[in-house]
Amino acid sequence: MPQYPEPYWRVGLDIPSFPKLDRDIEADVAIVGAGISGITTAYLLAQEGLKVVLLEASTILNGTTGHTTAKITAQHDLIYDELIHHFGEEKARLYYQANSDALQFIKDMVNEHQIECDFTEEDAYIYANTGEGVKQIQVEYEAYKKLGIVSEYVQSMPLPLEMQAAIVMKQQAQFHPLKFLLQLVQAFVGKSGIIYENTTAVNIEKGERPSVITRDGYRVTCKHIVSCSHFPFYEMPNLYFTRMYAERSYVLGVKTEKAFPGGMYLSADSPKRSLRYTNVNGENLVLIGGESHKTGQGICTIKHYEALEAFGEESFGITEIPYRWSAQDLITLDKVPYIGRLSADESNIFVATGYRKWGMTNGTAAALLLRDLIVGRDNPYQELYSPSRFHADPNIKAFITINVDVAKHLIGDKIGIVRRSPGDLYSDEGAIVNVNGKRACGYRDESGHLHIVDSACTHMGCELAWNSGDRTWDCPCHGSRFSVDGDVIEGPAEKPLKRIELE
Known part of the structure; x- marks a missing residue:
C-alpha cells in the first residue's frame, strides 16, 4: 500500500x-x-x-x-425540506441564516485582516442524474423558495459530468482552513x-x-x-x-487531465461525490470526496479510496494522486x-x-x-x-436506530471463533487474532514488528474493527479510534488500549 x-x-x-x-x-x-x-x-x-x-x-x-474539504457554504446537502418538515419554516430559515452569517464572518475576517488563505467565492451545486435524484432536487428547490434562499434550478453545470438537474447557491466560498x-x-x-x-x-x-x-x-x-x-x-x-453517531468519509487530492472549471459540487444520488479545487503552486488540485459509512463498519476501507479513484479517472482523467486522507464526522439525532x-x-x-x-x-x-x-x-x-x-x-x-445498532455490535461482534494467530499476519496487515485463547487486535508493520493490543474499546467494550485505509482500530459503536499501539485518536474513549506482550 x-x-x-x-x-x-x-x-x-x-x-x-x-x-x-x-x-x-x-x-x-x-x-x-x-x-x-x-x-x-x-x-x-x-x-x-x-x-x-x-x-x-x-x-x-x-x-x-x-x-x-473546506467548503464554506449554507448548502448542506438535501437538508432544508427535511428541516421544514421537522422544525417548521422559521427554524429552517434560522439554520440557513446562521450558516450564511458564518460565511459572511469568514469573508469579513479575510478582507479586514488581509488573510492569505486562498479564499475564493464559488457557486455551490447539488446535482442529480437519476429520476429519483431529480425528484429530491425539485422538492429541495421548493423548500429553498419557501425559505427565501436565493438559488437557481438548472439543467446544466460547468462540470463534465452526467446530470439531469441541479440547484445552485451563488456566492458561496472555499478556502485553506x-x-x-x-x-x-x-x-x-x-x-x-x-x-x-x-x-x-x-x-x-x-x-x-x-x-x-x-x-x-x-x-x-x-x-x-x-x-x-x-x-x-x-x-x-x-x-x-x-444521541450521535460517527461517519467516516474519504478524500483524494488529484491532478487531472481535464481542467476543473471552478465551483463546488455534491451529488444528490448515491454513492455521494463531493468536488472542489484548490490551487497548488499555480495548478489546480481537485479534491474528490465521498464514500461515507458508519465508523468501524462496512467494506475494507481501502476500497473506498479505490472507488473515488475510479470516479476521478472516468470523470477527469487522473495524472497523479499526491494526497489522500479521511475524515470523521458526528451526526446528531435531527x-x-x-x-x-x-x-x-x-x-x-x-x-x-x-x-x-x-x-x-x-x-x-x-x-x-x-x-x-x-x-x-x-x-x-x-x-x-x-x-x-x-x-x-x-x-x-x-x-432507537442508533442504539439498536450499538447493541448488535456490542454483543454480536464478540461471538465467533478467531482462528488467526499473530504469526499469520502479513507485512502491513491488521486483523483480529487469537492470543492465549482471547481476542486481540494484531498488526504487523512493514519492518515485521507485531503490535498487539486488547480488542475491546475502552469506552463501552465494543469489539474494534481494522481500518486498512488509515491503519487504525475503529469502534463500530460510538466511533472511537485507536492507533496500532492502542493510543486514542478519536473519542469518546479516553483511555488507551491495553498492550499485550507475546510470550
Whole structure:
C-alpha cells in the first residue's frame, strides 16, 4: 500500500507548537478542543477582553478541521425540506441564516485582516442524474423558495459530468482552513491567550467556578467551560454517545487531465461525490470526496479510496494522486448541531458538537453563538441549536436506530471463533487474532514488528474493527479510534488500549 503525506492542508505549513499543561491555573474561560470552533471561540472571547485558556489533547489544527474539504457554504446537502418538515419554516430559515452569517464572518475576517488563505467565492451545486435524484432536487428547490434562499434550478453545470438537474447557491466560498485559522491563533496569542497542547481533558468539577480536570491531574479553574472537542469530553447529563453517531468519509487530492472549471459540487444520488479545487503552486488540485459509512463498519476501507479513484479517472482523467486522507464526522439525532449550555442547570458549561460534515460554517456559527452566550448578548439561534432539545420526530426513531445498532455490535461482534494467530499476519496487515485463547487486535508493520493490543474499546467494550485505509482500530459503536499501539485518536474513549506482550 503506498504511503501518503498528511492531508494537503498541513503540508508545508509552519504550525507553531505549544507546551503541555504542567500546573493548576485560573482563567475566565477554558475551551477544550482546538479545531475551527475552539480557535474561533477563543479568538472572539479574547477580543472581548476575557482571559482564555485553550486546551488540545493532541496538537492544534490536527483533527477534523485538518481533514476537511473546506467548503464554506449554507448548502448542506438535501437538508432544508427535511428541516421544514421537522422544525417548521422559521427554524429552517434560522439554520440557513446562521450558516450564511458564518460565511459572511469568514469573508469579513479575510478582507479586514488581509488573510492569505486562498479564499475564493464559488457557486455551490447539488446535482442529480437519476429520476429519483431529480425528484429530491425539485422538492429541495421548493423548500429553498419557501425559505427565501436565493438559488437557481438548472439543467446544466460547468462540470463534465452526467446530470439531469441541479440547484445552485451563488456566492458561496472555499478556502485553506489552516492558513485562515493560524491568523486567528496568532491574534489570540497576541491578546494574551494561552494554548496548551498534548493536554487531555477528562472531567469537569462543577461549581460556581468550575474546573476542567486533565488526565495528568491538573485543573483549569474558571467562570465558563466550553467543550469544543470533536466528541464532547464531558458527556453528563446528555449522554452524547446515545444521541450521535460517527461517519467516516474519504478524500483524494488529484491532478487531472481535464481542467476543473471552478465551483463546488455534491451529488444528490448515491454513492455521494463531493468536488472542489484548490490551487497548488499555480495548478489546480481537485479534491474528490465521498464514500461515507458508519465508523468501524462496512467494506475494507481501502476500497473506498479505490472507488473515488475510479470516479476521478472516468470523470477527469487522473495524472497523479499526491494526497489522500479521511475524515470523521458526528451526526446528531435531527442533523442539527448541539451548541449551547450543557443543560438548564449548568449555565456556565457549554458544548459544541455534531457538525455533520459541514464544520466550516457550523463550527463558525457555534463560535459566534458561544461568544454571545458567554458575554450575555441575545442571539437568535440559541433555541435552534440547544443541546437539550428533543423532537419526537425524528429523534425517537433515530435514537432507537442508533442504539439498536450499538447493541448488535456490542454483543454480536464478540461471538465467533478467531482462528488467526499473530504469526499469520502479513507485512502491513491488521486483523483480529487469537492470543492465549482471547481476542486481540494484531498488526504487523512493514519492518515485521507485531503490535498487539486488547480488542475491546475502552469506552463501552465494543469489539474494534481494522481500518486498512488509515491503519487504525475503529469502534463500530460510538466511533472511537485507536492507533496500532492502542493510543486514542478519536473519542469518546479516553483511555488507551491495553498492550499485550507475546510470550
